[in-house]
Amino acid sequence: MKFPRACRVAGLALALGLAVAEPGPAQSPRNTSPAPRQIPVPALGTPSTLPEVNGLPVQKELPPVLGTDGVTLASRASWPARRADMQRVLEQYFTGHAPPPPGNVRGSVVESRELAQGRVRYRRVLLSFGPASQLRLEIGIFTPASAGPFPVLIDPAGTPPGAAALPRLPFGPGQGQGVDALLRVGPDSPPKAPPKAPPLDAEHIARNHPSLARGYAYVVFDHNDCGEDTTLRGADGHWAFRDTRFLPAYPGYDWGLLRVWAWGVSRIVDYLASDPLIDGGGLVVTGFSRTGKAALIAGAFDERIAVTAPAATGGGGIGTFRHSGPGRGGKEGLDLMLKKYPNWFGPALHSFSGHTDRLPFDQHWLLSLIAPRAFIALEGEADPVSLASAVRQSWTGAAPVFALLGVSDKLGVHYAPRAHAVTPDDYAALFDFADAALGRKAPVRRFDRFPPSAFDASHEPGAARGRLALWNGRDLNGWSLYLRESLTETKSAVTAQGITLSPATKVNDAVANGVRIKGGVLSFESPRSGYLKTVGTFSNYHLHVEWRWPKDAAADANSGVMLHVHGPDVIWPASFECQLKNGNAGQIVGMGLDIPAAPLLNNRKRAPRVAPPSEQALGDWNSYDIYARGDHVEAFVNGVRQNAVTGLPVHSGHIALQLEGFPIELREIWLEPLEGGANAGDTPAARP
Numbered sequence: 001m002k003f004p005r006a007c008r009v010a011g012l013a014l015a016l017g018l019a020v021a022e023p024g025p026a027q028s029p030r031n032t033s034p035a036p037r038q039i040p041v042p043a044l045g046t047p048s049t050l051p052e053v054n055g056l057p058v059q060k061e062l063p064p065v066l067g068t069d070g071v072t073l074a075s076r077a078s079w080p081a082r083r084a085d086m087q088r089v090l091e092q093y094f095t096g097h098a099p100p101p102p103g104n105v106r107g108s109v110v111e112s113r114e115l116a117q118g119r120v121r122y123r124r125v126l127l128s129f130g131p132a133s134q135l136r137l138e139i140g141i142f143t144p145a146s147a148g149p150f151p152v153l154i155d156p157a158g159t160p161p162g163a164a165a166l167p168r169l170p171f172g173p174g175q176g177q178g179v180d181a182l183l184r185v186g187p188d189s190p191p192k193a194p195p196k197a198p199p200l201d202a203e204h205i206a207r208n209h210p211s212l213a214r215g216y217a218y219v220v221f222d223h224n225d226c227g228e229d230t231t232l233r234g235a236d237g238h239w240a241f242r243d244t245r246f247l248p249a250y251p252g253y254d255w256g257l258l259r260v261w262a263w264g265v266s267r268i269v270d271y272l273a274s275d276p277l278i279d280g281g282g283l284v285v286t287g288f289s290r291t292g293k294a295a296l297i298a299g300a301f302d303e304r305i306a307v308t309a310p311a312a313t314g315g316g317g318i319g320t321f322r323h324s325g326p327g328r329g330g331k332e333g334l335d336l337m338l339k340k341y342p343n344w345f346g347p348a349l350h351s352f353s354g355h356t357d358r359l360p361f362d363q364h365w366l367l368s369l370i371a372p373r374a375f376i377a378l379e380g381e382a383d384p385v386s387l388a389s390a391v392r393q394s395w396t397g398a399a400p401v402f403a404l405l406g407v408s409d410k411l412g413v414h415y416a417p418r419a420h421a422v423t424p425d426d427y428a429a430l431f432d433f434a435d436a437a438l439g440r441k442a443p444v445r446r447f448d449r450f451p452p453s454a455f456d457a458s459h460e461p462g463a464a465r466g467r468l469a470l471w472n473g474r475d476l477n478g479w480s481l482y483l484r485e486s487l488t489e490t491k492s493a494v495t496a497q498g499i500t501l502s503p504a505t506k507v508n509d510a511v512a513n514g515v516r517i518k519g520g521v522l523s524f525e526s527p528r529s530g531y532l533k534t535v536g537t538f539s540n541y542h543l544h545v546e547w548r549w550p551k552d553a554a555a556d557a558n559s560g561v562m563l564h565v566h567g568p569d570v571i572w573p574a575s576f577e578c579q580l581k582n583g584n585a586g587q588i589v590g591m592g593l594d595i596p597a598a599p600l601l602n603n604r605k606r607a608p609r610v611a612p613p614s615e616q617a618l619g620d621w622n623s624y625d626i627y628a629r630g631d632h633v634e635a636f637v638n639g640v641r642q643n644a645v646t647g648l649p650v651h652s653g654h655i656a657l658q659l660e661g662f663p664i665e666l667r668e669i670w671l672e673p674l675e676g677g678a679n680a681g682d683t684p685a686a687r688p
Contacts, residue, residue, distance in 0.1 A: 037183055038180065038182040038183060039182055039183065039184070039185055039233075039237045040182075040237055041182070041233075041237050041238060041239065041342075041347060042236060042237055042238050043347070044251075044252065044253070044254045044347070052351070053351045053352055053355050053358050054355075054358075056358045056359075056360055057358070058357045058358055059357060059358070059359070059360075060322070060357050062320060062322060062362050062364055062393065062397045063359070063360055063361055063362060063365070065082075065086070065364065065365060065368040065397065065398065065400060065401050066082070066400050066401060066404060076404060076405055076406070079371075079401070079404065079405065083368075083369055086361070086365050086368070086369060087300070087301060087369060089360060089361055089365075090300070090361055090365060090366070090369075091346070092346070092348060093346065093348050093349060093352075093359070093360060093361060094345060094346060094348075094349055094361060095255065095256060095258060095259040095262075095297055095345065095346050096253070096254040096255040096256045096259050096345065096346025096347065096348075097253050097254055097255060097346070098253060098255045098259050098260070098262075098263045098301075099250040099253050099255075099263075101266065101267075101270065102129045102130045102131075102135075102267075104129050104130070104133060105127055105128075105129040105267055105270035105271050106127070106128050106129065106133070106271075107125045107126065107127050107128075107271045107274075108125065108126050108128075109123050109124070109125050110124050110125065110126050110138075111123065111124035111162050112124075113202075114145070115142075115202055115203050115206035115207075116203065116206040116207045116212075118145055119144065119145050119206070119212075120142055120143070120144060120145060120206035120207075120212055121142070121143050121144075121145055122140065122141070122142050122161070122202050122206065123140070123141045123143075124138065124139075124140050124141075124160050124161070124162050124163060125138070125139050125140075125141060125271070126138050127139060127267060127268070127271055129267055129270070130246070130249045130250075131249050134249060135246055135249055136225075137221065137225055137226065137264060137267060137268070138159075138160055138163045138221070138225065139160055139219055139220065139221045139268055139271075140160030140161055140162075140163070140200070140202070140219065140220045140221070141217065141218075141219050141275070141277075142202075142205060142206060142209070142211075142212060142217060142218040142219075142220075143217040143277045143278075144212055144215060144217070148217075148276070148277040148278070148279070149276065149277055149278055149279040149280075149282075150215065150216055150217040150277060150278060150279055150282070151215075151216050151217070151279050151281075151282025151283070151284060151306075151434070151438055151440070152211075152216060152217040152218065152219055152272060152278050152279070152282065152283060152284065153211040153216050153217070153218050153219070153284045153285075153286060153430075154219045154221075154265060154268055154269075154272075154283065154284065154285045154286070155218065155219065155220055155285075155286050155287065156220075156221055156222065156223040156261065156265075156287050156291040156294070156295075157200065157220045157221075158197050158199075158200050158220065158222050159197075159199065159200065159222045159225075160200065160220055160221060160222075161199065161200045161201060161202035161205070161220075162202065165196075165199075165222070166222075166224070166225055168193065168194050168224065168228060168230075169194075169228050169230045169232050169240055169241070169244065170187045170188070170191035170192055170193055170194070170230065170232055171187075171188070171191075171192045171193070171194055171230055171231065171232065172184075172187070172230055172231030172232040172233060172240075173186075173187065173188045173231075174188075175192070175230065175231045175232075176340070178336075178339070178340055179339075179340070180339045180340075181231040181233075181339070181340065181341065181342055181343065182342060184233070185233040185234065185235055185236075185237055186232075186233070186234075186235065187232055194224075194229070194230070200220065205218065205220075210424065210427040210428070210431065211427075211431070214431045214435070215440075216282075216284070216431070216434075217277065217278055219268060219272070221264070221268065223261040223264065223287075223291050223294065224245075225245065225264075226245055226246055226260050226261050226263070226264030227241050227244075227245050227246060227247060227257045227260035227261060227264075228240075228241045228244055228245060229241075229257060229290070230343075231340075231341065231342075231343050239343050241257060241260075241343060245260075246260060246263070246264070247260070254346055254347055255346065256343060256344050256345040256346050256347075256349075257294075257343055257344045258290075258293050258294045258297050258316075258344045258345065259294075259297060259346070261291060261294035261297075261298075262294045262295070262297040262298035262301060262302075265285055265294070265295070265298040265302070265305075266298060266301075266302045266304075269283060269302060269304050269305065273304070280304070281306060281438070282306055282438050282440075283304060283305050283306050283307070284305070284306065284307040284308075284309060284430075284434050285298050285299060285305050285307070285308055285309070286309045286310060286311060286378075286430065287310055287311065288310075288311045288312055288422050289311075289312050289313065289314060289385075289420065290341075290344070292310035292311050292312060292313040292314075292317055292378075293310065293313050293314075293316055293317040293344070295308060295309070295310040296308060296310045296313060296317060296318065296366050296367075297366065299366075299369075299370045299373070299375065300365075300366040300367075300369035300370055301369070303373070305373065306373055306374060306437070306438060307373070307374040307375070307376070307433070307434045307437050307438065308370050308373070308374070308375045308376075309375075309376050309378060309430045309433070309434070310377065310378065311378035311379075311422050311426055312378065312379065312380060312383055312385070312386055312420050312421070312422065313377075313386065314331070314332050314383075314385035314386050314420075315331065315332025315333060315334075315336060315337045315385065316332070316334075316337045316341075316344065316345070316363075317363070317386070318363060318366075318367070318377050318379075318386075318390075318391050318394050318395075319363060319386060319387050319390030319391045319393070319394055320362045320363050320364060320390050320393045320394045320397065321333065321334040321356050321359060321362055321363065322356055322357065322359070322362055322393070323387065323389055323390040323393045324387050324390045325356070328356070328390075329387050329389055329390055330387065331384070331385055331386070331387045331390075332385050332387075333356070334349075334352060334353070334356045334359075335353050335354060335356070338350055338352075338353045339353075362394070362397070363394045364393070364394040364395075364396075364397030364398045365398075367394055367395065367397075367398035367411070368397075368398040368401040368402075371398070371401045371402045371405050371407060371410070371411070372402070372405040372406070372407045372410065373410065374407075374410040374411075374412070374433070374434070374437035374438075375398075375410065375411055375412065376412035376413065376414060376429070376430065376433045376434075376447060377391055377395060377412070377413045377414070378414055378416070378422070378426045378429060378430060379391055379413065379414065379415050379416070380415065380416055380417075380418040380419055380420065380421065381415050381416065381417055381418070381451050381453075382417075382418065382419045383418070383419055383420050384419060384420060385420055386420070388415070388450060388451055388453045388454035389453065389454050389455070391413070391450075391454065392450050392454040392455070395411065395413055395450075395641075396634070396641050396644075398411065399411060399610075399641060403610060408610065408611065409436075409437075409443070410437050411448075412433050412447030412448065413447060413448065413449070413450065414426070414429035414430075414433070414447055415449070415450065415451050416429070429447070432444050432445060432447075433447050446614070446640070448611060448614070448639075448640045448641065449614075449638065449639040449640055450636070450639040450640075451639070452623075452639075454639065455542065455544065455625040455636065455639070467670050467671070467672050468670060468671045468672070468673070469669070469670050470534060470543075470655065470669045470670055470671050471522065471666075471669040471670075473517075473520040473667070474517065475517065476515075476517075476532065478534060478535050478536070479532045479533060479534060479535065480532070480533050480535060481515070481530065481531075481532055481533075482530050482531055482532075482533065482569045483526070483528050483529075483530035483659075484528055484529050484530055484571050514526025514527075514528070520667055521665050521666070521667045522665065522666045522667065522669075523663070523664075523665050523666075524559075524657075524659050524662075524663065524664050524665075524666075525663050526659060526661070527661045528659065528661060529571050529659060529660055529661055530571070530659045531562065531572075531573075531656040531657060531658050531659055532656060532657045532659075533562075533565060533569075533654045533655070533656040533657075534654050534655045534656070535654075536654070537566075537652055537653050537654050538628075538652060538653075538654075538655060538671065538673075539628070539651055539652030539653075540628065540629055540630065540652075540673065540674045541627075541628055541671045541672060541673050541674055542625065542626070542627050542671065542672045542674060543561070543563075543624075543625070543626040543627075543628070543655065543670075543671050544623065544624065544625055544626075544668060544669070544670050544671070544672075545561055545623070545624040545626075545657075545666060545668070545669050546621050546622065546623050546624070546666065546667050546668040546669075547559070547580055547621070547622055547624070547664060547665065547666045547667075548616075548618075548619060548620060548621045548622060548664075548665050549582055549618050549619070549662075549663075549664060550618065550619065550663050550664075550665075551618045551619035552618070553582055553618050553662065553663070554582070554662060555582060555583075556581075556582065557581070557582040557662040557663075557664070558579075558580070558581045558582070558660040558662055559580040559581070559657075559658050559659065559660055559662060559664050560577040560578060560579050560580050560581070560589075560657075560658040560660075561577070561578045561580065561624060561626065561655070561656075561657060561658070562575040562576070562577050562578075562591065562654075562655065562656035562657070562658055563575060563576045563577075563578065563626065563628055563633060563653070563655060564576055564593075564628070564648070564650045564651065564652060564653035564654075565653045565654035565655065565656045566650065566653040566654065567592075572591045572592070572658075573591065573592075573656070574591060574592040574593055574650075575591045575592075575593065575653065575656065576588060576589070576590060576591065576593060576595070576633060576645075576648065576650075577589040577591050577658065578624065578626055578633075578635050578643075580624070580658070580664070582615075582618075583613055583615065584609065584613070585613070585614075585615050585622065585624070585637045585642070586609040586610075586611070586613075586614070586635055586637045586640075586642025586643050587606060587607065587608055587609055587642075587643065588606070588607040588633060588635060588643050588645050589604055589605070589606050589607075590604055590605035590606070591604065593605075593648070593649060593650055594648075594649055595607050595645050595647075595648065596645075596646070596647035596648075597645075597647070598645065607643055607645045608643075609642045609643055610641065610642060610643060610644070611640050611641060611642050614637045614638045614639075614640035614642065615637060615638065616638065621667075622637065622638055623636075623637070623638055623639070623668075624636070624637060625639075627674070628651075629674060630651055631646055631647055631648045631649075631651055632644070632645070632646045632648070633645050633646075633648060655671075657669075
């Protein structure tokens, strides 16, 4: 798809990979008209030639990371240029523009002491930098007392121990309460001061922080020392945070607070590069909630950061905007974030309120920009502000970049049993992942599993609410059975009363002994090949199937889930088979149909898995979550993305469960329609 002519402007790459001029401070986006009663924020610098939101195309699918204007990147060598274009698009529309690195970061040690009975050394360092070295940032550095250098975790956890907390501006009216920050100027009466965090205790950190126990250094700072987290506005409507900390030194830049905090992380990295106790190749950055969003941006823009590990980022963080908010899955969507915290973002983002699908990017771009370095999303199974399905969309949207660069193992996700918090479980996952990514230790566990809620298609934009039980758990109503016995093929018809076969005698006995239903479990025990096929046809859906092999299953035990089945009943009908083969679940096979770009093996197109096998042990239940959208099919096994194929020539048809003569059990077979999807009726015709 090409943008309208109005969108082809200097200074923009958008999603097309066009040539881009380096933006300067005078090119900050101009404000669009405010909503009724909103008090506009004064524009910074000279209005730019950015296209208005209505000049951008509607893109309901995620904007591509590797494909630009219909062209897919074919080599790793193409990625740096594409990455630079994407960064400039994000600066224009999401983060705002930050000043370049100052190049003059210096540090002076103002305090040094031993802690934890001599096992840990603590230094408090005052950084200076910027125009005339006028800016200051105090950091605390904890290092093991043993010989370094050490990898390091950078964490905006608060004022360093021993440092004096800087005075803070009051909060804006209703800050943190869902109030539209653009409706008022000035503070509440009386002004509401930010809550005072308890001071960090150096001895407690030295004795208890998991980074030090795992052989990492630990750096702590307060993000508010970079830019104050307040929605307070001056009488003319400008953001008050632009009057303090780093901002007055760079008056021509339109950066939002998330970018300010990320820029502060990079200044810490500048200093650590000269610290002999720090391993410059082992820089890890984290953050929680709002500072987790800043950590994500820091990793996307600073290539010196080896591992980016944000926690519980919520809206505007890891999860895609297109899959968050009312009608998109709930929780914190773009419109809500622009209402509560517009100061976190660049000013151009505000024009997309009510126009999420016109964003020329989405959050998967930030994850993609981190490749080939390592990224892990630290999430909570019960987090009320972080939507698992939106996180999965972002994670899988970035996966092609990591695959192109040969580092799929450096894209991770971990779900801890928690709500909106950071727990020891998160830290254990962070350091297990970082140890493997940095080559310090061999991997000890997987980091590619999502919880069941991540596959709830009711969170998809335009999803039809309600789940269709393809199998009712009691009988085979709604299905037909096709079996081949020796050289004779036999077809059955299924009614609400059960199975009717012809010829009735011989085959009916075989089915009675080979197909069993008990306790909501469908068991196939027949030695014959065949399949159960839905009477109706379907398109655009999320299909869920659970299966398990017996504990003594053969090494070559085989079965499959067949999509878009059409044509006559034969062994095997035209379809796309999502393999259930023991040890190879996730492969997709074209049964008489083409899968573009897949290799031809044994006379069939076979798209191999993109991840190591993710099946449970024999005898344990597995889950298949398959998304069929138009010409695209994506398959997850136990929450692990195993395959994605596109350009398929057939987009709808029956769904079938394959029998290949091996005992197998199935349950929980249901379907959720996605946008434009429905039961296509009883006609077997497929739509090419």
